[in-house]
Structures are given as structure tokens and as C-alpha cells.
Amino acid sequence: MKKEVRQSKIEQLINQYSIATQEELMARLKSAGIVATQATISRDIREMQIVKQQDATGASHYMVYKAGNQNERQRLYRSISETVTNYQRVRFITIVHTLPSYANMLAAIIDDLDLDAVAGTLAGHDTIVLISPSEPDAESVLAVFARYANPDLSEE
Incomplete structure (x- = not known):
């Protein structure tokens, strides 16, 4: 076979x-x-x-999940809106919290996009650590989450 x-x-x-x-x-x-x-x-x-x-x-x-899909960025934005509960930047690292069980899926989408501003991801049950090559890159990553995250999902 x-x-x-x-x-x-x-x-x-x-x-x-x-x-x-x-x-x-x-x-x-x-x-x-x-x-x-x-x-x-x-x-x-x-x-x-x-x-x-x-x-x-x-x-x-x-x-x-397939890399190179034309709709992959839209999938990223939709996934951020539907699953991200909190996010923050610490120097060149962006920490993203998701609803339970969604971190791996969101990290896979980010990995598939092969973004220049993301050198790598680490995902757990509900947390993703995105490592950027520089602080300005991390700031641009944070801006994406700030733009697309749904404030109604924010942790209180």
C-alpha cells in the first residue's frame, strides 16, 4: 500500500x-x-x-489542517475570535490562553501559516506560548490577537 x-x-x-x-x-x-x-x-x-x-x-x-490553504488566515482569525480568552506579551514571547482543549488546534493553524513573526509555538491544554524572533515581531503577533479576540470570551 x-x-x-x-x-x-x-x-x-x-x-x-x-x-x-x-x-x-x-x-x-x-x-x-x-x-x-x-x-x-x-x-x-x-x-x-x-x-x-x-x-x-x-x-x-x-x-x-493543511498548510497553504487560501482560507488559513481566515481560519486563524475565526479561531482567535471563537477560542482565545486572554493574551499578553512578555518581551519576545506572546502567551495566549484559550478555551479548554483548543490550544493545540490554534497552534497548528499558526504553525501552518509559517509566519515570519513566529519562530515557534508550544501548546498545552489551554495555553500557547508563541516565540518571536524579536520584540517588534512579538508586538505584531499581539496586535493580531488584540484585533480578532472576542472580548466576551475574556477571563474575568
Whole structure:
């Protein structure tokens, strides 16, 4: 089985079904006639930049994020508006707080955009640390969050 074919099927399955675990994904692949080991699935998930995201019911499932998508900046702005609760800059670092379980998804979008003002991201459950090459870069990153964050989500 060629990797491209397997990964294409993985993307199709993730877009078609709410898949929450690698075991579920392996079972769906097997039903489609594709047998793959857990290590292969794990590697595919990493290569394809698949992240877990909560849906409206609070259930987690896999989602695929692609770099270079024309709508990626709009997705970033929408995600900031829908998930960011607080943000601050400390010199060349921007610290962003999100609703629970959204930090990884937002960091993946930022990573995909490959912004010059962001040298790297670290994401946890509800916090992202964005490291910028300089303080002016960090200030421009903060300005994006200030522009698009929804004040109604701010932590009190």
C-alpha cells in the first residue's frame, strides 16, 4: 500500500466520520481494505498534521489542517475570535490562553501559516506560548490577537 493512497483514505475517513482514536481509525481503514500498524497510523497522523478537536457536544475527534490553504488566515482569525480568552506579551514571547482543549488546534493553524513573526509555538491544554524572533515581531503577533479576540470570551 502506497503511503499517499493510505493518507488520502485517512483524510477521507476523518472528514467523513467522527474518529476519536487511532484504534477507530485503524478499524475504519481495515473496513476499507487497508491494513496498517499503529506505528504507521501514528506516523501518518504526525505527517498529516492531524490534531484532536472538540466538537459542539464536547466530544474529541481528529481533524486535518493543511498548510497553504487560501482560507488559513481566515481560519486563524475565526479561531482567535471563537477560542482565545486572554493574551499578553512578555518581551519576545506572546502567551495566549484559550478555551479548554483548543490550544493545540490554534497552534497548528499558526504553525501552518509559517509566519515570519513566529519562530515557534508550544501548546498545552489551554495555553500557547508563541516565540518571536524579536520584540517588534512579538508586538505584531499581539496586535493580531488584540484585533480578532472576542472580548466576551475574556477571563474575568
